Amino acid sequence: MNQARITRLLALTDFSAPARHAAERAAMVAKQTGSALDLLHVIDSGLLKRLQQLGGGVSAExxxxLLDTARENLQRLAEVLMTHRDVTPGVHAAKGALLRTLVAQADRMNPDLLVLGARGASHMRHLFLGSTAERMLRMAVQPLLVVKQQPHEGYRKILVAVDFSACSLRALRLAQAVAPGAEFVVFHAFEVPFESTLQYAGIKESEISRFRAAAQLEADTKLRELIRDSGLAPASTTALAVRGNATQHIIEQEQESDCDLIVIGKHGEVLLEDLLLGSVTKHVLVEAQGDVLVAI
Known part of the structure; x- marks a missing residue:
């Protein structure tokens, strides 16, 4: 059934508290899935250049x-994860242009999942939830788990937002691979085309209601088919289709269903959204309270 498998994770860290939370979550997922884990820190050459400007040059020494200190910090973090999570990570330090080096290292190591914090130290604070995040998400070929909360247990309940594009089935299978045994809410938000225009044009409410009912039926049917194709267990899966704005309903449903992870595709089904990364995906990354897993 082409189920996704997680065999290797790469956690990106700048040694900030949010990055440590991301490393802890990566270790928990690695332990639960029997996967290998690597930790990566990049010394930003842009900051080295700034240091050179301030001090008239930075020697090779x-x-x-700086690299030695990064390796020592990585090793200390690895030891914490070994002690508290029973996982032995590999440690890697690199130097270069931050975004380009992160992506290049990820391509070289070829993990099944990248894990990173939603906030970071000053020079990385907006890296993953700003314009750089959009560039990285376009460039990366691996799914990304953005960790927003300090982990205390494995994911219990997962909201998987689907739009019935090709990415939806991949998102469901990835969610199962990351959190086997969790409960799932498979969620779709739909809208009736030109609904406000139909109302403005004076179309009878009974006719508009007929369109709404047909759209609801179509969404419910597609959800059942998608869940069947994904192999999710019916007993631990809830299908939910609602009418309205996708971003608003995804964030509301995260709270109403008490979900600790949202899974969403990198791209929407509309070409324009593909060009913009996906406006729904971007808003969910910023507005969600819990962690967000972006499927590729």
Missing amino acids: VEER
Whole structure:
């Protein structure tokens, strides 16, 4: 049934508290799935250049000391994860242009999942939830787990937002791979085309209601088919289709269903959304309270 498998995770860290939370979550997923885990820190060459401007140059010795310190911090983080999560990560330090180096290292190591914090140290604070995030999401070929909360247990309940594009089935299978045994809410928000225009044009409410009912039936049917194709267990799966704005309803449903992870595709089914990364995906990344897993 072409189920997704997680065999290797790569956690990106700048040693901030949010990044440590991301590393802890990565270790929990690695333990639960029997996957290998690597930790990566990149020394930003842009910051080195700034240091050079301030001090009239940065010697090779200074750069090497910075790399040594990064390796020591990585090793300490790895030891914490070994002690508290019973996982032994590999550690990797690199130097270069931050975004380009992160993506290049991820491509070289080829993990099944990238894990990162939603906030970071000052020079990375807006890396993953700003314009750079959009560029990285376009460039990355691996799914990304954006960690917003300090982890205390495995994911219990997962909201998978689907639009019935090709990415929807991949998102469901990825969610099962990341959190086997969790409960799932498979969610779709739909709208009736030109509904406000139909109302403005004076179309009878009974006629508009007929369109709404047909759209609801179509969405319910497609949800059942998608859940069947994904292999999700019916006993632990809820299908929910609602009419209205997708972003608003996804965020509301996260709270109403008490979900601790949202899974959403990188792209929407509309070409324009593909070009913009997906406006729904971007808003969910910013507005969600819990962690967000972006399927590729």
